[in-house]
Amino acid sequence: MTSPSDAPEGTEPGTEPGTEPGTEPGTVRPGGRTARVRAAVLEAAGDMLAEQGFHGLDLAEVARRAEVGKTTVYRRWGTVAGLVADLLTDMAEQSLPRAETGSLEGDLLANARLVRRTLSDPRQGPLFRAVIAAATGDARTAEALHRFYEVRVAEWAPCVREAVERGELPAGTDAAEVVRAVSAPLYYRLLTTDAPLDEDAARRAAAAAVAAARAGAFVRTP
Known part of the structure; x- marks a missing residue:
């Protein structure tokens, strides 16, 4: 660990520059x-996840690939789960904003195409497989994955609410469920x-979600 003399000026020993003492590793906005x-570090971690899966992720090797000190990685993220959680946070922040085509069909097709491109990408596809597999056995990774999808669903839900306002869908349609229905088959x-x-x-996924939504399948019941 870093000794007091090694700590950057103005930083409490044992913390990263720009962090607050006592904060959870991997949660600071740097x-x-x-x-x-x-x-x-996150780029190196994503590469390793795509290549080797969750169980092949090693903090020391991530540090080596990222060309940073091991102490920095262990101090900031603490565990593999903490690193994956921060990676998912970053991925949610970097995701493209939703499309606004003016129609429900166009918006949901744009969503389906974005999901398809992401999951079929040579790096992103294996990365998502690894994270999903890890989430089945690690509670912190599962929580981070849930937060990731909450952000993405919230980004696209307005296109469904706008369709309700335009009269394209029944009142009471659950916007989040419609967005999830687009991604689910993919x-x-x-x-x-x-x-x-x-x-x-992608087209089938979007069309099925639109048809089900128009039929009232996603209307919230009391």
């Missing part, structure tokens, strides 16, 4: 050099088959 360190295809995630798969 700036400056700390932001560059975080970006390098994730199922990813995890249960070796069939490609192509444009047809």
Whole structure:
């Protein structure tokens, strides 16, 4: 660990520059050099997850790939689960904003295409498989994964609420459930088959969600 003489000026010994004593590893909003360190570490962690899966993720190897000190990684993130949690936070922050096409069909198709591109990406697809697999056995990773999808669903839910306001969907339609219905078949295809995630798969997912929503399948019941 860092000795008092090694700590940056103005920083309490044992903390990262820009962090507060007692904060949970991997939860601080960094700036400056700390932001560059975080970006390098998260990129290395994402690469390792895509290559080797959750159980192949090693903090010391992440530090080596990111070209930062091991002490920095262990002190800031603490555990593999803490690192993955921060990676998911960063991924949610970096995700593209929702499309606004002016129609429910167009908006949900744009969402389906974004999900398809992400899951079929040579790096992102294996990374998501690894994180989803890890979440089944690690509570902290599961919590981080839930937060990631909460952010993404919240980003796209307004397109459904706007469709309700335009009269395209029944009043009381659960916007979040409609957005989840678009992604669900694409994730199922990813995890249960070796069939490609192509444009047809994205179109079917969006069309099915639109048809079900118009039929009232997602109307909230008392």
